[in-house]
Amino acid sequence: MFASKRLSKELTKLQDKLPPGIALVKADDFREWLMDIQVMDENPIYQGQTYRLKFTFSQSYPIEAPEVVFVRDESHPIPMHPHIYSNGIICLDLLDRQGWSPVHNVESVCVSLQSMLTSNTKNERPPGDDSFVRHNTQRPRDINFVFHDNAV
Amino acid sequence: MDSDNDFNSSQASGDDFLDDQDSDLGLEDDSDFDMDQDDVGFESQDKDMGPRKQAYEVDYKVFDPQQIQASQDNQIDEVSSILGQPPEATAILLRHLRWNKERLIDRYMDNQEEVLENAGLGETAATNPPKIAKVAGFVCDICCEDDANLETFAMKCGHRFCVDCYRQYLYTKIKEEGEAARIRCPGDGCNRIVDSKSLDLLVADELRSRYHELLTRTYVDDKDNLRWCPAPNCVYAVECGVKNKDLMQIVPTVHCECSHDFCFGCSLSDHQPAPCALVKMWLKKCEDDSETANWISANTKECPKCNSTIEKNGGCNHMTCRKCRHEFCWMCMGVWSEHGTSWYNCNRFEEKSGSEARDAQAKSRLSLERYLHYYNRYANHEQSAKLDKDIYLKTEKKMQQLQNTTGMSWIEVQYLDTASQALQQCRQTLKWTYAFAYYLARNNLTEIFEDNQKDLEMAVENLSEMFEKPVDQLQGLKVDMMDKTSYCTKRRVILLNDTAENLKQGNWEFNVKFS
Ligand SMILES: [Zn+2]
Ligand SMILES: [Zn+2]
Ligand SMILES: [Zn+2]
Ligand SMILES: [Zn+2]
Ligand SMILES: [Zn+2]
Ligand SMILES: [Zn+2]
Numbered sequence: 001m002f003a004s005k006r007l008s009k010e011l012t013k014l015q016d017k018l019p020p021g022i023a024l025v026k027a028d029d030f031r032e033w034l035m036d037i038q039v040m041d042e043n044p045i046y047q048g049q050t051y052r053l054k055f056t057f058s059q060s061y062p063i064e065a066p067e068v069v070f071v072r073d074e075s076h077p078i079p080m081h082p083h084i085y086s087n088g089i090i091c092l093d094l095l096d097r098q099g100w101s102p103v104h105n106v107e108s109v110c111v112s113l114q115s116m117l118t119s120n121t122k123n124e125r126p127p128g129d130d131s132f133v134r135h136n137t138q139r140p141r142d143i144n145f146v147f148h149d150n151a152v
Numbered sequence: 153m154d155s156d157n158d159f160n161s162s163q164a165s166g167d168d169f170l171d172d173q174d175s176d177l178g179l180e181d182d183s184d185f186d187m188d189q190d191d192v193g194f195e196s197q198d199k200d201m202g203p204r205k206q207a208y209e210v211d212y213k214v215f216d217p218q219q220i221q222a223s224q225d226n227q228i229d230e231v232s233s234i235l236g237q238p239p240e241a242t243a244i245l246l247r248h249l250r251w252n253k254e255r256l257i258d259r260y261m262d263n264q265e266e267v268l269e270n271a272g273l274g275e276t277a278a279t280n281p282p283k284i285a286k287v288a289g290f291v292c293d294i295c296c297e298d299d300a301n302l303e304t305f306a307m308k309c310g311h312r313f314c315v316d317c318y319r320q321y322l323y324t325k326i327k328e329e330g331e332a333a334r335i336r337c338p339g340d341g342c343n344r345i346v347d348s349k350s351l352d353l354l355v356a357d358e359l360r361s362r363y364h365e366l367l368t369r370t371y372v373d374d375k376d377n378l379r380w381c382p383a384p385n386c387v388y389a390v391e392c393g394v395k396n397k398d399l400m401q402i403v404p405t406v407h408c409e410c411s412h413d414f415c416f417g418c419s420l421s422d423h424q425p426a427p428c429a430l431v432k433m434w435l436k437k438c439e440d441d442s443e444t445a446n447w448i449s450a451n452t453k454e455c456p457k458c459n460s461t462i463e464k465n466g467g468c469n470h471m472t473c474r475k476c477r478h479e480f481c482w483m484c485m486g487v488w489s490e491h492g493t494s495w496y497n498c499n500r501f502e503e504k505s506g507s508e509a510r511d512a513q514a515k516s517r518l519s520l521e522r523y524l525h526y527y528n529r530y531a532n533h534e535q536s537a538k539l540d541k542d543i544y545l546k547t548e549k550k551m552q553q554l555q556n557t558t559g560m561s562w563i564e565v566q567y568l569d570t571a572s573q574a575l576q577q578c579r580q581t582l583k584w585t586y587a588f589a590y591y592l593a594r595n596n597l598t599e600i601f602e603d604n605q606k607d608l609e610m611a612v613e614n615l616s617e618m619f620e621k622p623v624d625q626l627q628g629l630k631v632d633m634m635d636k637t638s639y640c641t642k643r644r645v646i647l648l649n650d651t652a653e654n655l656k657q658g659n660w661e662f663n664v665k666f667s
Contacts, residue, residue: 002320009296062294063324097329101340102294102321
């Protein structure tokens with residue numbers, strides 16, 4: 001109830017107008033949405049690619065942060081970034097319990113991720129990506145990431 | 153035994169790792185900040201720790217909820233009179249600065265206004281208490297409502313939201329995330345803490361009691377020399393002066409009133425003699441290697457003589473095949489009679505000659521074998537401890553019957569309880585000696601350690617075996633069992649003292665680096 005009221009308002013706005021490089025793909029219910037993002041400048045790491053984000057909302061969204069991951073299919077790879085694991089899990093303080101504010105929304109998360117990619121110059125995965133991807137069984141919200149490098 | 157352990161009585165200050173904890177609050181660091189460990193304010197009421205403290209023991213005190221509350225109140229009163237603030241405000245200030253009395257007083261003397269302001273107790277808060285208001289043209293950034301009759305609330309930072317959203321936010325923080333003293337304003341990037349006056353205004357009674365409960369918890373959470381007992385539903389807290397930086401030199405096992413033994417350093421169950429960092433590394437390894445190691449902990453084996461399947465149903469390693477009466481050792485599958493005279497050869501992994509290790513494949517096989525050797529024994533004691541307990545519970549029942557039918561007194565059967573507890577404790581220690589040994593470099597000290605381990609292992613198996621005797625024989629074995637019990641305990645103390653002394657002096661040489 002709490003989440004759906006807010007999400008229906010967000011949806012109206014998203015259907016009306018979105019920043020360049022961000023598109024609404026699927027929002028059939030108030031549990032899971034798909035969004036596409038593209039990097040708009042010339043960054044060679046991300047040129048010509050479209051990335052797909054899956055948002056999962058709990059009942060108490062936006063008090064609680066949504067779970068946001070990149071998803072992979074034939075036409076959507078997982079973007080290379082030192083804070084994005086190859087299974088699509090994102091290490092971003094904004095999406096963490098401590099960093100989240102209920103003032104954020106789907107659009108602002110997309111914009112943040114877009115600018116996180118835009119400003120990145122390292123064509124690499126986080127350290128320990130292999131073993132993290134192999135062993136992690138936790139949901140993103142239960143992982144305690146350490147944000148020592150917010151500049152990247 | 154030299155019990156002059158400087159970890160135990162140390163009241164030294166000057167820790168700096170604590171400062172890091174505060175950085176997320178947006179407080180600037182005081183580099184000269186001293187964590188004073190003697191300010192807990194508990195009345196001195198030393199527990200009877202026995203006649204003489206052993207090298208592996210640390211000083212600690214257990215506190216019940218009333219005592220925790222009382223010491224909290226003491227400290228509030230004390231600081232209250234120093235600052236000249238009412239107790240209620242002092243409590244808010246202390247919680248705001250994580251119960252660091254000195255830091256609070258310093259800052260307060262430095263800049264009273266700022267300290268009060270940051271804790272939500274500023275001038276304006278006094279003359280202008282937080283209130284709910286309707287604001288023309290307001291749109292709530294959380295629910296996006298813009299109804300003109302919307303009730304809204306904002307703290308001094310000015311981040312205004314509708315009351316419903318604010319309540320929902322606080323409810324989630326308190327109820328689901330268990331936060332209390334440091335809930336931040338819902339505004340993006342705002343570090344303002346929701347003060348308790350604002351909280352009282354916004355939350356329902358039912359949530360308020362939970363909130364105050366959580367506030368009390370922060371007293372123990374924030375103090376480095378206090379820790380909750382990790383046992384489920386236990387309400388006690390333990391005070392101990394051992395600090396994080398000491399944990400490679402000492403294993404601070406404490407005993408809670410609820411009878412749970414745990415490590416003050418990491419809150420895991422008692423893991424002496426292994427230091428916390430080693431335990432962490434070992435558990436991680438076991439988790440990573442669990443697939444390879446799984447098969448070993450299986451509870452059935454074949455008799456080495458007649459191949460019939462034998463299920464281990466007691467804690468003892470001395471196995472007798474029901475079918476062919478062959479006696480063998482569960483751990484090494486060797487003939488038991490050989491163990492009887494030449495004693496245990498199965499606690500120690502014989503390092504293979506270097507020639508075999510030359511081949512890379514053999515090397516990795518060898519390293520797996522080596523790990524499995526230690527893991528097998530580690531897991532065996534864990535499993536045996538459970539089985540010993542089962543057997544004791546069964547025995548206890550029978551002893552009860554025996555008491556009822558023969559009129560034997562309750563006190564006369566207590567030696568069984570003592571024996572069972574000693575057995576559990578020794579198994580727990582033995583279990584961790586194998587993790588410890590796995591990381592030890594080979595040298596003289598390690599040899600001595602393994603001798604001690606061997607002696608303890610033997611004593612434990614001898615005692616464990618007695619539990620498997622038929623119940624009607626148990627009464628007759630009382631003296632023997634009591635002897636074996638005290639021998640076990642003695643061997644454990646010897647082993648723990650030896651490891652603790654050497655740990656304290658940094659004598660152990662490990663084959664890995666612990667971070
Ligand atoms: Zn609202
Ligand atoms: Zn604010
Ligand atoms: Zn306890
Ligand atoms: Zn520990
Ligand atoms: Zn047999
Ligand atoms: Zn053996």
